[in-house]
Amino acid sequence: MRIDLLTVVPELLASPLNESIxxxxxxxxxxxxxxxxxxDWAEGRHRQVDDYPFGGxxxxxxxxxPVFRCIEELKSQRVxxxxxxxxxxxxxxxxxxxxRLSTLGNIIILCGHYKGIDHRIREHLITREISIxxxxxxxxxxxxxxxADSVVRIIPGAxxxxxxxxxxxxxxxxxxxxxYTRPAEFNGWQVPGVLLSGNFAEIEKWRESQALExxxxxxxxxxEDV
Ligand code: ADE
Numbered sequence: 001m002r003i004d005l006l007t008v009v010p011e012l013l014a015s016p017l018n019e020s021i022x023x024x025x026x027x028x029x030x031x032x033x034x035x036x037x038x039x040d041w042a043e044g045r046h047r048q049v050d051d052y053p054f055g056g057x058x059x060x061x062x063x064x065x066p067v068f069r070c071i072e073e074l075k076s077q078r079v080x081x082x083x084x085x086x087x088x089x090x091x092x093x094x095x096x097x098x099x100r101l102s103t104l105g106n107i108i109i110l111c112g113h114y115k116g117i118d119h120r121i122r123e124h125l126i127t128r129e130i131s132i133x134x135x136x137x138x139x140x141x142x143x144x145x146x147x148a149d150s151v152v153r154i155i156p157g158a159x160x161x162x163x164x165x166x167x168x169x170x171x172x173x174x175x176x177x178x179x180y181t182r183p184a185e186f187n188g189w190q191v192p193g194v195l196l197s198g199n200f201a202e203i204e205k206w207r208e209s210q211a212l213e214x215x216x217x218x219x220x221x222x223x224e225d226v
Contacts, residue, residue, distance in 0.1 A: 003151070005148065008039060017033050041065075062113040078106050087131060092132075172211075174211040
């Protein structure tokens with residue numbers, strides 16, 4: 001899949017998308033993440049990307065022309081399944097939406113901007129608005145990085161251990177059970193004996209009951225959905 005990210009602050013996206021699993025996924029050719037600086041599509045000596053809002057409010061608003069030019073150029077090169085805008089007004093992001101996006105071919109994510117973006121972009125270009133939570137960030141870049149990360153890591157083959165992404169918290173509507181590694185005893189605290197037993201049926205039963213217990217205790221709202 002290919003993800004095109006449009007921003008006026010590309011520096012904010014470079015590091016989170018080019019390390020660790022995300023870098024490896026791109027090196028393996030499973031996903032391509034391309035960051036575009038909207039300023040490259042702006043005109044004039046100052047390459048202005050934002051301007052004062054009509055009606056006299058505070059803050060700057062992203063201008064429509066460079067965004068339309070950039071997205072129209074991308075659309076002339078390939079078909080996009082979604083053009084996403086990151087904004088606190090959007091639908092709340094969750095694992096179900098990450099799973100859905102990971103099945104798509106190409107997506108564009110337009111990062112939100114200080115006071116907002118010219119509404120004509122939202123009306124005529126954007127197909128989906130996504131919020132990562134009920135709080136306000138300075139811009140949409142971190143939200144876009146979170147979306148790209150959560151989508152790319154579940155593409156089949158992205159994580160070495162094929163089963164791993166499927167056993168994440170939320171994939172079965174439950175929080176993940178606790179995990180332990182060596183040493184089996186640390187500071188006098190023992191790893192639960194069942195994990196050392198070699199009895200995989202018992203281990204699986206223990207994991208399921210732990211997942212259910214943690215979900216009941218920490219996120220009972222998740223159980224109301226099922
Ligand atoms: N931009 C600013 N706040 C945001 C949020 N909560 N989610 C997505 N984009 C945002």
